[in-house]
Amino acid sequence: xxxxxxxVQFDASSARFGASRSQKRLEDERLLTGKGRYSDDLxxxxxxxxxxxxxxxxxxxxxxxxxxPAKQAPGVIAAWTMAEPRADGVGHLxxxxxxxxxxxxxxxxxxxxxxxxxxxxxxxxxVVAIIAQTRVQAQDAAELAAIEYEDxxxxxxxxxxxxxxxxxxxxxxxxxxxxxxxxxxxAKVAEAFAKATHVTELELHNHRVIAMALEKRRGPxxxxxxxxxRLRVRSCFKFLP
Numbered sequence: 328x329x330x331x332x333x334x335v336q337f338d339a340s341s342a343r344f345g346a347s348r349s350q351k352r353l354e355d356e357r358l359l360t361g362k363g364r365y366s367d368d369l370x371x372x373x374x375x376x377x378x379x380x381x382x383x384x385x386x387x388x389x390x391x392x393x394x395x396p397a398k399q400a401p402g403v404i405a406a407w408t409m410a411e412p413r414a415d416g417v418g419h420l421x422x423x424x425x426x427x428x429x430x431x432x433x434x435x436x437x438x439x440x441x442x443x444x445x446x447x448x449x450x451x452x453x454v455v456a457i458i459a460q461t462r463v464q465a466q467d468a469a470e471l472a473a474i475e476y477e478d479x480x481x482x483x484x485x486x487x488x489x490x491x492x493x494x495x496x497x498x499x500x501x502x503x504x505x506x507x508x509x510x511x512x513x514a515k516v517a518e519a520f521a522k523a524t525h526v527t528e529l530e531l532h533n534h535r536v537i538a539m540a541l542e543k544r545r546g547p548x549x550x551x552x553x554x555x556x557r558l559r560v561r562s563c564f565k566f567l568p
Contacts, residue, residue, distance in 0.1 A: 375404055378465040380455040380472050382447035386481035386496065389445060389454070389474070396471040397457055402464030406472070407456045409442040417441065426506035435500035447476070448496055 357363050394406040405411075419438030426434050443454045455472045459465035480494035487493060488503040496503055520526055 375458055375460055376462045376465040378457045378459075378462075378469040379453040380457065380469050380474065382443060382450060382452045382454050382476070384447055384476050384478060384481075385450050385483055386479040386494070387447050387476040388479060389443060389447065390477045391473075391475045392455065393473040394455065396473070397455075397468040400459075400464065400468035400471055402460040403457065403468045404460065405456075405458045406468065407442065407458075408454070409440055409444040412441055413444070424506075426508045428504065429507050434506035435497060436505045437497045446479070 354363075392408050394408065397403060397406045419440050422436070422439060424434040428435060437448060441453065442456060443452050447454065454474060455469070457465050457468045457472065459468055481496075482488045482493050482503070488496075493503055495501070497505075
């Protein structure tokens with residue numbers, strides 16, 4: 328009896344240069360046959376749910392936030408603005424200043440806070456966090472959060488954002504430019520184009536691309552996002568014990 332050939336499930340050499348290279352997929356069968364398990368399918372004793380109330384405005388000042396009705400809603404464990412994490416010493420999420428501005432000054436960008444503080448800078452920015460015993464209770468309480476916004480001028484087109492007189496998103500980033508970098512010799516490039524027989528000019532628009540899983544892997548003590556809820560301005564999470 329011959330020994331069956333070992334089927335390689337992961338080829339490291341192919342993974343290094345993965346374009347146009349086949350990898351054996353491991354997860355398809357269980358997903359296609361309805362046997363997949365997702366974080367939303369799991370239930371644990373003592374788990375709770377978190378709903379984020381998100382900004383519907385691209386740029387606005389937070390005039391007032393009233394969470395009293397939400398805190399009194401059935402099943403609610405906590406309702407937070409940024410004031411509560413701030414009181415516990417929670418600061419902004421650090422990000423490396425990889426680039427500099429044209430004048431050599433550090434990259435200019437607003438602090439990345441877990442919840443909005445004072446202003447919102449984009450549609451969907453988290454403003455309030457509601458934690459409750461069940462998902463429905465958290466969603467219902469989120470609808471009771473009373474948030475008043477004062478609209479501020481905004482610009483949502485990248486080219487329009489750097490035009491003279493465009494509304495500033497972050498005052499320290501003049502011209503709405505957080506940072507910029509250049510490589511190569513600009514003079515030599517210009518010289519090469521000047522000597523070229525033909526020059527073709529085109530403008531390309533590339534949508535923002537972010538690689539991320541639709542559902543993160545579950546683990547003890549981790550916060551697991553479960554996708555959008557009924558309202559566009561809310562997202563649901565599950566706290567796992």
